[in-house]
Amino acid sequence: MIASSVLAAVLGIVLSVALALTAWRMVVGPTFADRFVALDMLTALAVAFGVLAAVATGRSAFLDVGLGISIINFVATIAFATFLERRGTSE
């Protein structure tokens, strides 16, 4: 049985590595689709950090933050897909 705060710190480091890899894909990218998949991943990581914060501090308000971020992410995905389909296919 590990203390929750220690576990959260270790997992935070793991997620930071994932964050760095995702940011690299976002910068390199080559196409818009790649960059947006990376953005999707970034929001997933943001929710994960929220969960870790909730576990470390014991405040469930951080879970609400995760819910809000995931709602925004859904709208953003649909908006971007529409952009790619319109702008991407009309010459």
Added chain:
Amino acid sequence: MRLIRKAAALVTLAVVFAWDLVRSSAQVTAIVLQPRARHHPKIVAVPTVLEKDWSVGTLAYLTSLTPGSTCLHVSEDRRLLYIHMLDAPDEQAAIAKFQSHYEIRLRILER
């Protein structure tokens, strides 16, 4: 009697799907971590016999939720699903997997 069959189909569908979720996550992990790329990404056209809109939609939803397969498009007459698969060395086996895992149970639910 019909209600019992439907309930059984629903439960088995949920169990099979949960197991598929675990297994395909493990497969994607293995593909990502293999030292040299040896997988075969491919777009597969999967024919379906489902008739109702909601059952075709559910089939597309279930395939899109599993890692390793995304439904890209459904044809206008709802007879073909175009699924991009991360690793599909054998096209027929992939189609047979979709049919034996999901389609049979959805067909029972549909009636």
Added chain:
Amino acid sequence: MIGQLFLIAGAALLLVAAVGLLRLTDPFQRMHAATKAGTLGVALMLIGAILIDDVARTSTGLFTILFLLLTLPVGAQLLGRAAYMSGATLDQIECDDPLAGVLDRQQAPLSERLDGTEPEEQR
């Protein structure tokens, strides 16, 4: 204890998703790794947080999981189709593409058509 195992499994799946995002070779494959494995990892972490009992509010966590699982396939399908139609690079498209002729597909990715530069090196 079980909650902590779920947390660790979820974080590991997120790390795998990030590695896959970096290593796989076209946007569609990256979507398999990032969008799906990533979201499932987050769902696992949420389950873990619910099971650890000093994090009280179960309903928010369950609602977030439900929302993630409901919206993930919709987003993935829309994004995949849009990426296909806008001509994003797709491995092994030359040998076999059943979608050819069904959906319009542009010859080059949007970013290359916008600025007319040489195609960047694919990593």
